[in-house]
Amino acid sequence: MKRWIALIFLLIAVIMLAYIFQVPQPENIKPLGEFYLENSYFGDYSAKSPEVVTSILWDYRGIDTLFETAVFFLAIIGSLTIFRLTKEQEKEVKKEPTQVESLPLPIRTVTKVIVVMILAVSASIALHGHLTPGGGFQGGSALAVAPLLIIAAYSKYALEEHGLDKTRALILRSIGLLGIALVALVPLLSGGFIMQNQPIFPAEIGGQLISGSLIYYNLFEFLAVGAGFTAVFLLLSIPEEKFKKILGVKK
Amino acid sequence: MSVLFYIGALLIVIGGICDLFGALGLLKFPNFYVRLHAATVGTIGGAVVPLFGVALLALGADFLPHRYAIAGASFITGIIVLLAAPAGAHALAYAAHKAKLVEWKPKVDHLKEVRE
Numbered sequence: 404m405k406r407w408i409a410l411i412f413l414l415i416a417v418i419m420l421a422y423i424f425q426v427p428q429p430e431n432i433k434p435l436g437e438f439y440l441e442n443s444y445f446g447d448y449s450a451k452s453p454e455v456v457t458s459i460l461w462d463y464r465g466i467d468t469l470f471e472t473a474v475f476f477l478a479i480i481g482s483l484t485i486f487r488l489t490k491e492q493e494k495e496v497k498k499e500p501t502q503v504e505s506l507p508l509p510i511r512t513v514t515k516v517i518v519v520m521i522l523a524v525s526a527s528i529a530l531h532g533h534l535t536p537g538g539g540f541q542g543g544s545a546l547a548v549a550p551l552l553i554i555a556a557y558s559k560y561a562l563e564e565h566g567l568d569k570t571r572a573l574i575l576r577s578i579g580l581l582g583i584a585l586v587a588l589v590p591l592l593s594g595g596f597i598m599q600n601q602p603i604f605p606a607e608i609g610g611q612l613i614s615g616s617l618i619y620y621n622l623f624e625f626l627a628v629g630a631g632f633t634a635v636f637l638l639l640s641i642p643e644e645k646f647k648k649i650l651g652v653k654k
Numbered sequence: 655m656s657v658l659f660y661i662g663a664l665l666i667v668i669g670g671i672c673d674l675f676g677a678l679g680l681l682k683f684p685n686f687y688v689r690l691h692a693a694t695v696g697t698i699g700g701a702v703v704p705l706f707g708v709a710l711l712a713l714g715a716d717f718l719p720h721r722y723a724i725a726g727a728s729f730i731t732g733i734i735v736l737l738a739a740p741a742g743a744h745a746l747a748y749a750a751h752k753a754k755l756v757e758w759k760p761k762v763d764h765l766k767e768v769r770e
Contacts, residue, residue: 506745513741520734
């Protein structure tokens with residue numbers, strides 16, 4: 404009964420506070436918002452991206468986004484450092500145990516279908532980043548679910564046999580990072596500022612709206628985030644016994 | 655308002671009832687496997703059926719803008735859930751059976767060889 408009284412009191416308090424501190428309704432657009440709207444979509448130096456948020460994120464607040472990306476990469480590098488192994492240990496970890504048990508057939512079949520769908524959807528999220536909500540990071544996170552599902556339904560060895568091991572994932576991730584850095588630096592060469600979008604990159608190619616540098620940023624971020632997550636998932640799926648063997652833990 | 659609209663609305667109501675029964679079962683059923691059955695009633699009956707219902711309802715609603723897009727998206731999502739939910743439940747049941755975590759008294763045990 405006491406809990407009910409507390410709950411009702413809390414509810415009343417929340418409703419009262421919400422009633423008292425009403426958010427003032429904006430009567431007109433604030434000057435900063437007006438500037439962004441006019442210059443990110445309509446202006447001569449805009450990326451002509453209907454998804455203005457992406458445009459603002461990569462152009463007007465580009466450095467901020469660059470450092471956000473850097474934070475994510477530091478996290479990945481940190482986990483790779485924790486799980487670092489020598490060459491022999493890598494080989495030991497990659498060696499497949501004699502009998503790998505996998506889940507029953509229906510689960511594996513459904514996983515195959517779903518993985519293909521996830522790949523398609525994640526690519527669509529990333530490549531539509533300048534047209535619809537979403538973008539590189541979201542697409543990359545969706546992409547990382549595909550290897551995770553394969554690890555769960557088959558095993559990490561199935562992924563490595565088909566060529567996606569930790570080294571390859573790291574190479575893909577580095578390509579993505581390098582791409583982002585290069586796209587950010589290209590405007591400097593032609594007299595612009597760092598991470599400036601127009602008019603250095605064309606807004607349209609062959610009648611298709613690609614919104615200048617936004618599509619490149621999204622593509623490379625997609626690659627980098629997806630591959631970075633995959634590398635971490637591959638490390639996390641190393642069996643515990645192998646690590647105990649490597650570390651020399653006595654039972 | 656066509657017949658499709660009413661069929662769709664009916665499917666959504668059925669979905670709501672399935673969700674309610676699924677939730678009740680999850681709370682009241684005695685062990686893991688039967689509860690898993692209740693959870694699957696919640697996902698198939700409570701998510702797939704209403705999604706198909708939304709698709710039909712959108713097709714039947716003439717006043718709705720972008721109704722074909724809404725119907726297509728709901729239908730595809732329904733199919734994906736219809737594929738994924740049984741596989742997920744299967745994996746859970748298989749794992750619980752293999753790990754011998756759940757005590758049970760079966761009448762028929764088709765997965766007997768898995769335990770050994």
